[in-house]
Amino acid sequence: MSISSALQTGVSGLQANSKAVGGISENIANSNTVGYRRGFAHMVTTTASNGNGSGVLSVAAIEQLEINRSGGLISTNSSTDMAVSGKGFFVVSVNPNETVQTNYMLTRAGSFLPDKDGYLVNAAGFYLSGYPYDADGNLGTVDRSSFSSLETVNIGNVTLSADQTETVSIAGNLPSQDTGLATPGAAFSTSSEIFTGLGESQRISFDWQPTSTDNQWDVTVNDQDGNALGTMTIDFNDSGALSGSPATYSNVTSVATAPAAFAFDTATGQATITLNNGTTPQTMTVDMGAPNTFEGLTQFAGDFSQNFDRDGSSVGELIRTEINEVGTLFGVFDNGMRRALYQIPVGVVANPNGLIEMKGNAYALSGDSGTFTAQEANSGATGGITQNALEGSNVDIAEEMTDLIRVQRAYSVNAKVITTVDEMMDETARLKR
Numbered sequence: 001m002s003i004s005s006a007l008q009t010g011v012s013g014l015q016a017n018s019k020a021v022g023g024i025s026e027n028i029a030n031s032n033t034v035g036y037r038r039g040f041a042h043m044v045t046t047t048a049s050n051g052n053g054s055g056v057l058s059v060a061a062i063e064q065l066e067i068n069r070s071g072g073l074i075s076t077n078s079s080t081d082m083a084v085s086g087k088g089f090f091v092v093s094v095n096p097n098e099t100v101q102t103n104y105m106l107t108r109a110g111s112f113l114p115d116k117d118g119y120l121v122n123a124a125g126f127y128l129s130g131y132p133y134d135a136d137g138n139l140g141t142v143d144r145s146s147f148s149s150l151e152t153v154n155i156g157n158v159t160l161s162a163d164q165t166e167t168v169s170i171a172g173n174l175p176s177q178d179t180g181l182a183t184p185g186a187a188f189s190t191s192s193e194i195f196t197g198l199g200e201s202q203r204i205s206f207d208w209q210p211t212s213t214d215n216q217w218d219v220t221v222n223d224q225d226g227n228a229l230g231t232m233t234i235d236f237n238d239s240g241a242l243s244g245s246p247a248t249y250s251n252v253t254s255v256a257t258a259p260a261a262f263a264f265d266t267a268t269g270q271a272t273i274t275l276n277n278g279t280t281p282q283t284m285t286v287d288m289g290a291p292n293t294f295e296g297l298t299q300f301a302g303d304f305s306q307n308f309d310r311d312g313s314s315v316g317e318l319i320r321t322e323i324n325e326v327g328t329l330f331g332v333f334d335n336g337m338r339r340a341l342y343q344i345p346v347g348v349v350a351n352p353n354g355l356i357e358m359k360g361n362a363y364a365l366s367g368d369s370g371t372f373t374a375q376e377a378n379s380g381a382t383g384g385i386t387q388n389a390l391e392g393s394n395v396d397i398a399e400e401m402t403d404l405i406r407v408q409r410a411y412s413v414n415a416k417v418i419t420t421v422d423e424m425m426d427e428t429a430r431l432k433r
Helices: 003-029 396-430
Strands: 039-047 057-065 074-075 081-085 090-093 104-107 127-131 167-175 190-194 201-210 217-221 228-236 246-254 261-265 272-273 282-287 297-300 305-310 316-323 326-335 338-343 348-350 356-358 362-364 373-374 385-387 389-391
Touching: 003 039, 003 057, 003 396, 074 081, 090 348, 167 190, 167 201, 190 305, 201 272, 228 261, 228 272, 228 297, 246 261, 316 385
Parallel strands: 081 389, 167 282, 167 297
Antiparallel strands: 039 057, 074 389, 081 385, 090 104, 090 127, 104 362, 127 338, 167 305, 190 201, 201 217, 217 228, 228 246, 261 272, 272 282, 316 326, 326 338, 348 373, 356 362
16 A cells, blocks of 8 residues: 555545544434434445455445334323334324325324314424224225325314214113012102204103012103103013013003104013104114113112113314324313224334435335335234323433544544654655755
8 A cells, every 4th residue: 555545545534434423423412302313334445446356445434324223212291292112103294184105204203293273293394194084983995005095183173073862771770679569669760861963962761660569660761851751561580590680571651742752672672762852853772681681671689770871972072182002093072972083003114224314303215115014003013102102312322422432533543644644755755855
């Protein structure tokens, strides 16, 4: 190696190590940046070979990112903060409901908050993407191998329209010791809330009258105004494996005034009630439990108890969101309803370190990153989603400071090579004198 070649080698060392210092400084500066992935420089030998394959060896710094190494999770108080625990990324876009496929990216920075239009956007200005559920809670068919089926998650103007009650189920116990008395006691009265098509809250009530016959009850069903709709008699089994279950339903009588109506199927234990509460009367099914089953009403010695389960709701306004580990974003409404709004997928690529770094802690797909799929969180090897958490940077300050010392020493020694070569060239120049 000639003196001038040694000078060039020293210069390459200065350039490579200064580039490495730049990467370390970026890591240290972003040590508290949410979802940041540290970069590092590989020192690689280079040469300008002649035809014989010989040449002067220099060095170059090749920068790479450590994307597949996770950072620690940090707890937060924001319900829209999220972190991927394990493999995968959030899918984000430059604009809400982006149509340009190349404007979709991947990120681990889950610091999302709703903007003025209700779209969830992170601190870097990227919009969270997901698959919307329909009103019936169905996801439908989605294309998980591209970004085409994704929509921007919006929790702004989410409301629940009124949902008319169609089914009411009754479960509970009637006290057997109250039947068979010469003078039975007063009836037990209960009621269930129901909702009309306009979301108005009304009630239907039930009177449970013990009779002088053992294990027998007379039941009266009433409307919102206390008007009787129908009556029936329930006899309960008192022995054997079916003790306490309804044995038979009998003496079904409708006393409703049209257009209200009452009917009862003694084989299924279901009443069909029509209420005169609108231009089109509201019809619903009340399930008391089939004979010889324990699906609804029972009769055992003890206390009277009654529970109602019904569908339907009033108009609901969104009050908060909840996200489970499989990425389902639920809306919780002020009418007590809880509904799935979006599935937030986890974007997965074969080689995360092959992604292209973009501004804002986001990464674009490349030929080196491999095939993209948007998978359900916490499925297979895919990471789960943690609510009220953010993923911190994967930078280790101690590691960066150690690297800084090492690179600084290398830079200093390369600088010493240049000053030494300079002195040697000066001595060579003096040979002529």
